[in-house]
Amino acid sequence: MRKLLAIGFLLVGLMGLLAACQQGGGGAQLGDPDFRIVLSKASVDLTPFAPRQEILVQVVAKNGFNGQVTLSLEDVPEGMNASFNPGAVTPQSLEVVTGVGAATLMLEKGSAEGGNYTIKVVGQSGSVRKEVALPVTVASSLLPNQVFDFSQGIPPDWRIIDNTGNGAWSTNDECDRETDYGPLDPIQAPFAIIDSDCLGEVDVDTELWTPALNLSSFSTVKLHFDHYFYYYTDEIGDVDVSVDGGNTWINVARFQGADVGPETHTVDISSIAAGKPNVIIRFHYYDAYWDWFWIVDNIRVEAY
Numbered sequence: 058m059r060k061l062l063a064i065g066f067l068l069v070g071l072m073g074l075l076a077a078c079q080q081g082g083g084g085a086q087l088g089d090p091d092f093r094i095v096l097s098k099a100s101v102d103l104t105p106f107a108p109r110q111e112i113l114v115q116v117v118a119k120n121g122f123n124g125q126v127t128l129s130l131e132d133v134p135e136g137m138n139a140s141f142n143p144g145a146v147t148p149q150s151l152e153v154v155t156g157v158g159a160a161t162l163m164l165e166k167g168s169a170e171g172g173n174y175t176i177k178v179v180g181q182s183g184s185v186r187k188e189v190a191l192p193v194t195v196a197s198s199l200l201p202n203q204v205f206d207f208s209q210g211i212p213p214d215w216r217i218i219d220n221t222g223n224g225a226w227s228t229n230d231e232c233d234r235e236t237d238y239g240p241l242d243p244i245q246a247p248f249a250i251i252d253s254d255c256l257g258e259v260d261v262d263t264e265l266w267t268p269a270l271n272l273s274s275f276s277t278v279k280l281h282f283d284h285y286f287y288y289y290t291d292e293i294g295d296v297d298v299s300v301d302g303g304n305t306w307i308n309v310a311r312f313q314g315a316d317v318g319p320e321t322h323t324v325d326i327s328s329i330a331a332g333k334p335n336v337i338i339r340f341h342y343y344d345a346y347w348d349w350f351w352i353v354d355n356i357r358v359e360a361y
Contacts, residue, residue, distance in 0.1 A: 090122035092148065094180050094189045101164060101191060103137075105198040105212030108166035112191070114141070116180055118148035118156040124182040128160055131177040131188075134195065136168035139176075164193065166214070170269055170335075171197030197268045201275065201360040207247050216266035216303075223259035226251050226340070234287075234350060241319045241352065243283045248354035253292060253345040261292075261345040266303065266337055267356070273334040275360035278327045280309070280338060283355040285318040292345035298326050300333040312351070319352075331360075 097113035116126045127145045139162070146158030162178065172195055179188045198212040199205045210228050211217065219225035228247040232255035235246050253261045272278055286294050293313045297306035309324050330336045338358070342351050 088120045090118070090120045090124075090150075091185070092116050092118040092122050092126060092180065092182065092187060094178055094187050096162075096178065096189060096191060099192075101193045102196065103164065103166040103169075103193065104196040105166075105214045106209055108213055110164050112162040112164065114160045114162050114178060116146050116148050116158040116160075118150040118158070121150060121152050122182075123147065123149040123156065124185075126158065126180045126182045128162075129179045129181065130162075131179055132174070133176055134169045134172070134174050134193075136170070137193075137195070138165040138167045139163065166195055168214075169195050170271070171195050171200070172271075197270075199267050199270060199356065199358070201270060201272065201358050204355055204357045206245070206355050207249050210247065211249060211265070214268040216264075218264040218266070220262035220264070220343070221260045224251065224253075224256040224261050225263040226265040226342075231255050232350075234352065238285070238287070241285055243321060244285060244319050244352055244354040248352050249340070250350060250352045251342045251345075252350040253342075253348040254289070254350060256347075258347045261348075262343040263341075265340040265353070267339075268337075269302070270330075270336045270338075270358060271334045272330050272336050272358075272360055273332055276327070276331050277325075277359075277361050278330045278336075279323055279325050279359040281321060281323045281355075281357045281359060282353055283319065283321050284312075285320075285350075285352040286312040286316065287349035287351070288312075288314065288316050289348040290346075292348040292351075293341075293343055294351045295339075295341040295343075296324070297339040297341060298329050299337045299339065300330065300335060302335055303337050303339075306339060321355075 095115040101110045125147045128141045142161045148156040148158035150156030174193045176191045177188045217225050296310035297308050299306050
């Protein structure tokens with residue numbers, strides 16, 4: 058009998074403790090209905106060869122919150138693609154029971170320039186707003202003082218333009234120029250190539266643009282690249298520089314009328330590019346009709 062009484066008193070005590078947890082003074086809840094945002098990743102890196110990342114976004118509700126939370130982003134860099142699936146969640150909670158709603162945030166590099174950014178993930182329900190910071194690093198495949206060698210192909214942050222629809226820059230050495238004309242030192246496969254001869258009796262006009270470089274902190278800028286311009290009749294290989302996003306171009310090197318290379322070519326572009334925040338370099342092959350080919354590799358923008 059004494060054991061039963063003791064158990065009864067214990068149960069009453071536990072129920073009282075639970076009630077105390079659920080109720081504040083005068084029967085009030087522990088706090089107002091509320092929610093918070095939790096991200097599955099503390100930071101995100103977007104690279105040319107891994108340009109897309111998924112982040113689980115959890116909306117954690119407490120104290121009886123059961124409203125719809127609309128998700129949005131702030132401070133997304135220009136050119137970056139971002140979306141939620143779904144765009145709103147409704148986590149439901151009891152007074153002391155947590156409720157969780159989840160969505161997937163998709164971030165894609167797009168045309169965003171390289172750099173470090175902080176995106177705000179925002180949840181809004183009526184007048185209640187919560188936000189959490191998500192650091193995002195966008196890596197460019199071409200940076201000052203680093204060599205880009207096409208070892209993993211032409212990345213998505215480079216732009217390939219086919220002006221005639223008959224063929225464009227690629228890393229596919231379909232007609233095996235490396236074997237037929239090698240060794241191509243200092244060029245090593247894979248490399249960027251436009252092969253008019255391999256394309257046959259068609260007009261070829263194609264451009265290869267680098268991603269934009271921020272050279273605003275440099276006073277001297279030199280462009281180095283390894284190439285092989287194999288000439289036949291009328292084709293031209295131009296190297297151009299733009300400081301306005303590709304709207305206008307300044308020619309800094311032209312190859313025509315004779316074979317050039319394989320060689321390392323260097324051109325000082327300080328007067329054009331130094332101190333500029335948005336520099337693009339273009340390799341433009343045109344006026345080609347069943348001619349030979351142009352190979353480009355190991356591009357480096359020396360800046361100091």
